Amino acid sequence: MSVTEKLAELGITLPEPASPAGIYVRAKRTGNLIFVAGQLPMANGELKSIGRVGADLTLEDGYEAAKLCALNALSILNAEAGSLEKIVQLVRVEGFVCSADGFTDQPKVINGASEFLAEVLGEKGSHARIAIGVSELPLGASVEVAMIAEVSD
Secondary structure, three states, X not given: OOHHHHHXXXXXXXXXXXXXXXXXXXXXXXXXXXXXXXXXXXXXXEEOOEOOEOOOEOHHHHHHXXXXXXXXXXXXXXXXXXXXXXXXXXXXXXXXXXXXXXOOXXXXXXXXXXXXXXXXXXXXXXXXXXXXXEOOOHHHEOEEEEEEXXXXX
């Protein structure tokens, strides 16, 4: 099953790729690698998850925010590669979780992105990963996800 068919089966439509919120590009390609800039849990131009996981938000809230970040990153990969079918493999996913003091379940939060990507991309969605707790993220977001993907020409 193609990635496009899988998204349709899941009832998911890729959003329009977000514009950068600063002086940077949304993605940079070098050779067959595309580096996607950090994506926030945005939908329809609105930040959907604000606050610290473990204080203002539950682990489950963070998980869903990470999933939304991954969807936004896929929309950028689609735009930059010309099609999600050109993804050879995800190489790395980088997750940042705005965390309450003492919160140490960042990997479980970023599983929201990882499990979503595996569901949509199958084996191509397996990746190396980092999950880091931070005290603040841009715009007060709860989660930010960046990724590196290998694509075909």
